Structure formats: structure tokens, C-alpha cells
Amino acid sequence: MQSAWTLLSWGPEGWLDDIASGVLVTVSLAALTLPLGLLMGFAVALAKKSDEPSLRLAGNVYTTIFRGLPELLTLFLVYFGVQIGLQTLVRLFVPDATVEVNSFVSGMVALGVVFSSYASEVFLSAFRAIPRGQYEGGYSVGLSKAQTMRLVVMPQLIRIALPGLANLWLILLKDTALISVIGLSDILRQASIASRVTKHPFLFFGVATLAFLVLAIVSSVAIGRIERSVGRGEARR
Amino acid sequence: MTAVSASGIAELPPPxxxxxxxxxxxxHVLTGLWALAGAGLVLYLVFAWNPELFARWAPAYLRGLGVTLLLVAISVVAGAILSIPVCYGRMSRNPVLSALAFCYVYFFRGTPLLAQTFLIYYGLGEFRPQLQEIGLWWFFREAFYCAVFAFTLNTAAYQAEILRGAIQSVPRGQWEGAASLGLHRLQTLGKIILPQALIVALRPYGNEIILMIKGSAIVAIITVPDLMGQTRLAYSRSFDFQTYLWAALIYLAVVETLRHATDWIERRITRHLVR
Known part of the structure; x- marks a missing residue:
């Protein structure tokens, strides 16, 4: 029987290096999903705040669907659905081709879609918090629509939306755990492998859970810093 | 001055x-795309309609839905009960109590539900002899009970925060007013504070139930035959993608029903606030 410290050491004897590589996968997946989700969420929010009813409808359908589905199911729908869809498409040209969709990319797309549907709500309420006068002021000094958005609205929007987005980032970090189900070697999957090999499931799942907790704490500290630096320019009201 | 036409009636401006x-x-293009996707889904489900598959799996899906709803119902109710002492600890001035409650909430809100479920279902298996000794093994042997246990602990942390936020949203003056009328603290809480706090808490509670229903899909991974579990089984037997689409439709229907129910209840209990 090996002691817990040997099991948790770095190198071929221990499993710490494997868990560390899992942490790397989790962090890079979350970090790559974030910009994708933010961009899509912003676009959907623009659609939902538009004056055009059909555009609003399209945005609302998007949010309703992807906020209503379980994240795990969305992941499977993307992973298997895209695979089957692409395979059918490719087989029109090459009869016996097999298509394998990368699980990392599927995870990114699925988590990005879920993230963006929540982010669009955060952006939307931030948009509503910005008075009309800000746009009108921008137009009256001769800025174009895009310039007003970029120079007048965006700086305020980011400040208002930041707490909500920070929350979504923490949720995203936790949701990446689901990716272990489609075979990506993230923290949780490495911990399952380790616990199956060593028969110490409590130890390894405990370490995995703590690793997620550490990521959450580190993120909270970083978010606090960002919030302070963004809020620095804010005028007293 | 308004323009007056020959007949003497003010004309409306043209629309x-x-x-x-x-x-x-x-x-229009995007809405059209959604409509096409919807029509495509319906057409696919009509063309891929397989009576044999349906007859074989429809009862399983219904049972799975029952398991999902039962799991969420038990956990949410048990979590609500557990959240009361946690919330008390969070709001307590006693530093030990408050630190304990804070750590509890931080741990369960800061780590993935999947990791917590694994920790309880697989992790506690390591202590099988000890658990057998104190006669709790029958509980931690069953995946369903473990899932209920993990979900209860998890949702209690979230619900404690919801409750705390709601109670703190009631202005101090309400406490002071009640105290000046000679009401006991518990009476104040029950008769003055909670009725106002629960209006604030309704929407977060509704969201929490929806999150639990969505989150409950992960119990399929620890072999609980819930809706997601039956779906995975059906897919692995038939390799028919429509199995996942049916599950998606069922989940969407459940979540949307709950969302609209919350809206309805909120409209109903805030009637006295509408002017």
C-alpha cells in the first residue's frame, strides 16, 4: 500500500503530474471558450435589443433553447450531432469516409453556446441600464452609430456587465468538468483514471474537487482586481 | 399649427x-433559419419515425423523466430544510458559525456538481468497511441515494444564499417597527420579514429548480436511470440520433413549463404591488 504522499507526488510513481495536465486542459478549454462565448453573447444581445421584431424573435429563440437544455445534453447534441451531420455531408462526396469530431472543439462549441445564451441576458440588462441620452449625446457630437457604440456605450457597458460576466466565468469553469464525459482528459477524467488504478477514489476525487476550488479562488481574486481597475475611471455619482 | 384639410378635420400623419x-x-433571414431548423427537426422526426423504437423506449423515457423529477423534488425540499441552518450560520455574528457556513457555501458553490457527485458516489466507496460498521452502507451503495445526497448538499448551499439575500433585502426598519410593536424575533421573522423576503426569493428559487433539473442530467454518468440515462442507453443500443432529440424536446418542455409557472406565481403574489 502506497502512502497518500507517494500517490500525489510528481513523476511516474505519483499522479500529480497527470492531474496538473488535467488542470491545463480545463483551464485552456475555459479560456478558449470565453472569447467565443462573449462574442456570440454580445451579438445575440444586440439582436435582442434591436427595434426589429424579427431580429428580437431570433435572439429570444436562441436563448430559450440553449438556456433550457441541460449542458450535458447540449454537449452530446453537438458532439454526436455534428459528427453525424458532417459524416452525412462528406459521404455525399466520398462514400466510405469516417469523420471524427475533436472532443475539445465540440466542448468549446457546446460550452460557448451555453455561455453565450446566458451572457446575452447579462449584456441585454447592461444595455438597458445605459440611458438613451448617452446614444443621443454621441450622435449629437457627430459620432457614427459604430463610433457611439465603441467610444461611448461600450466602456460603460463593460463596467455594468462585469459582475454578471464574472459569475458566468465561474459557472463556465465548473461546466468544463462535463467534458470528461466525452473523453477529454481534464481534471476529473485524470482523477477517475488515477482512482481506478490506485483504488483510492476519495483521495483523487478530493484532489480534483480542490483543484476546481483553487481555480475558483484564483479567478475570484483576479476578477476583483479587474473590477477595481475598470471601476477606477468611474465618476462619482 | 395643425394642418387642417378642406373638410375641416385634422389629418393623421401617414404611417x-x-x-x-x-x-x-x-x-427575417435569422428567423427564417430558425423556422427552417424547426421544420427540419419536425420533418426529420416524422421521417425517422420508428414505431418499434418508440414502443420500446417511450415507457423508459417516461420512467426516466419520473426519476429526474423525483430526484430534483427530494433534493430541493431536503436542500431547503438544510439551507435554513446554513443561512442562520451565514447571518450569525458568531465568527466560528459564520466561518463554517461560509466555507460550506464556498465549497459547494465553487466546485462542479459532477465532481461532488463523484466524490460521494465513488469516493465514499473507499470507506466501505467503516460505513458498513455504522450501518450506512445501504445508503451510499445506491447511485440514486448518493445523487440525492450530493444534490441536496449542493442546492442547500445555493438556497442558503438565496434566502440570505432575500432576508437582507427587507429594510431594517421592518425589524425595528416589529420590535417596537413588541413582536418576538421569531414572530417578526415569520409574520413580517419572510412574507416580504419570499417575494424577492421566488424568482431565484425558480431558477434554482430549473438549474437542478438541468444539472440532474449528470446523474446518468453514475448509472442512475434518469431521463438522460435512458437516452444514453437508447442511443447506445440503437445508434439513432433521434433519441437525443426526443430527450432535448422533453427537457425543453419541462424547463419552459417551470419558467412560465414561476412567472405566473410571481404575477399572482405581487398583485398588491401593481399600481
Missing amino acids: PVRRWTRERIAG
Whole structure:
């Protein structure tokens, strides 16, 4: 029987290096999903705040669907659905081709879609918090629509939306755990492998859970810093 | 001055012309795409309709839905009960109690539900002899009970925060007013504070139940035959993608029903606030 410290050491004897590589996968997946989700969420929010009813409808359908589905199911729908869809498409040209969709990319797309549907709500309420006068002021000094958005609205929007987005980032970090189900070697999957090999499931799942907790704490500290630096320019009201 | 026509009646201005702006075109195209996707889904499900598959799996899906709803119902109710002492600890001035409650909430809100479920279902298996000794093994042997246990602990942390936020949203003056009328603290809480706090808490509670229903899909991984579990089983037996689409439709229907129910209840209990 090996002691817990040997099991948790770095190198071929221990499993710490494997868990560390899992942490790397989790962090890079979350970090790559974030910009994708933010961009899509912003676009959907623009659609939902538009004056055009059909555009609003399209945005609302998007949010309703992807906020209503379980994240795990969305992941499977993307992973298997895209695979089957692409395979059918490719087989029109090459009869016996097999298509394998990368699980990392599927995870990114699925988590990005879920993230963006929540982010669009955060952006939307931030948009509503910005008075009309800000746009009108921008137009009256001769800025174009895009310039007003970029120079007048965006700086305020980011400040208002930041707490909500920070929350979504923490949720995203936790949701990446689901990716272990489609075979990506993230923290949780490495911990399952380790616990199956060593028969110490409590130890390894405990370490995995703590690793997620550490990521959450580190993120909270970083978010606090960002919030302070963004809020620095804010005028007293 | 208003323009007056020959007949002496003020004319209405003509309705504004709706031009085909870029936004309008984009909106119509996107809505059209959604409509196409919806029609495509219906057509796919009609063409892929397989009576044998349906007869074989429809009862399983219904049972799975029952398991999902039962799991969420038990956990949410048990979590609500557990959240009361946690919330008390969070709001307590006793530093030990408050630190304990804070750590509890931080741990369960800061780590993935999947990891917590694994920790309880697989992790506690390591202590099988000890658990057998104290006669709790029958509980931690069953995946369903473990899932209920993990979900209860998890949702209690979230619900404690919801409750705390709601109680703190009630102005101090309400406490002071009640105290000046000679009401006991518990009476104040029950008769003055909670009725106002629960209006604030309704929407977060509704969201929490929806999150639990969505989150409960992960119990399929620890072999609980819930809706997601039956779906995975059906897919692995038939390799028919429509199995996942049916599950998606069922989940969407459940979540939307709950969302609208919350809206309805909120409208109903805030009638006295509408002016």
C-alpha cells in the first residue's frame, strides 16, 4: 500500500503530474471558450435589443433553447450531432469516409453556446441600464452609430456587465468538468483514471474537487482586481 | 399649427414607411433559419419515425423523466430544510458559525456538481468497511441515494444564499417597527420579514429548480436511470440520433413549463404591488 504522499507526488510513481495536465486542459478549454462565448453573447444581445421584431424573435429563440437544455445534453447534441451531420455531408462526396469530431472543439462549441445564451441576458440588462441620452449625446457630437457604440456605450457597458460576466466565468469553469464525459482528459477524467488504478477514489476525487476550488479562488481574486481597475475611471455619482 | 384639410378635420400623419433596412433583412433571414431548423427537426422526426423504437423506449423515457423529477423534488425540499441552518450560520455574528457556513457555501458553490457527485458516489466507496460498521452502507451503495445526497448538499448551499439575500433585502426598519410593536424575533421573522423576503426569493428559487433539473442530467454518468440515462442507453443500443432529440424536446418542455409557472406565481403574489 502506497502512502497518500507517494500517490500525489510528481513523476511516474505519483499522479500529480497527470492531474496538473488535467488542470491545463480545463483551464485552456475555459479560456478558449470565453472569447467565443462573449462574442456570440454580445451579438445575440444586440439582436435582442434591436427595434426589429424579427431580429428580437431570433435572439429570444436562441436563448430559450440553449438556456433550457441541460449542458450535458447540449454537449452530446453537438458532439454526436455534428459528427453525424458532417459524416452525412462528406459521404455525399466520398462514400466510405469516417469523420471524427475533436472532443475539445465540440466542448468549446457546446460550452460557448451555453455561455453565450446566458451572457446575452447579462449584456441585454447592461444595455438597458445605459440611458438613451448617452446614444443621443454621441450622435449629437457627430459620432457614427459604430463610433457611439465603441467610444461611448461600450466602456460603460463593460463596467455594468462585469459582475454578471464574472459569475458566468465561474459557472463556465465548473461546466468544463462535463467534458470528461466525452473523453477529454481534464481534471476529473485524470482523477477517475488515477482512482481506478490506485483504488483510492476519495483521495483523487478530493484532489480534483480542490483543484476546481483553487481555480475558483484564483479567478475570484483576479476578477476583483479587474473590477477595481475598470471601476477606477468611474465618476462619482 | 395643425394642418387642417378642406373638410375641416385634422389629418393623421401617414404611417411611417417600414424600409428594408439591413437589420430587418438580417432579422427575417435569422428567423427564417430558425423556422427552417424547426421544420427540419419536425420533418426529420416524422421521417425517422420508428414505431418499434418508440414502443420500446417511450415507457423508459417516461420512467426516466419520473426519476429526474423525483430526484430534483427530494433534493430541493431536503436542500431547503438544510439551507435554513446554513443561512442562520451565514447571518450569525458568531465568527466560528459564520466561518463554517461560509466555507460550506464556498465549497459547494465553487466546485462542479459532477465532481461532488463523484466524490460521494465513488469516493465514499473507499470507506466501505467503516460505513458498513455504522450501518450506512445501504445508503451510499445506491447511485440514486448518493445523487440525492450530493444534490441536496449542493442546492442547500445555493438556497442558503438565496434566502440570505432575500432576508437582507427587507429594510431594517421592518425589524425595528416589529420590535417596537413588541413582536418576538421569531414572530417578526415569520409574520413580517419572510412574507416580504419570499417575494424577492421566488424568482431565484425558480431558477434554482430549473438549474437542478438541468444539472440532474449528470446523474446518468453514475448509472442512475434518469431521463438522460435512458437516452444514453437508447442511443447506445440503437445508434439513432433521434433519441437525443426526443430527450432535448422533453427537457425543453419541462424547463419552459417551470419558467412560465414561476412567472405566473410571481404575477399572482405581487398583485398588491401593481399600481
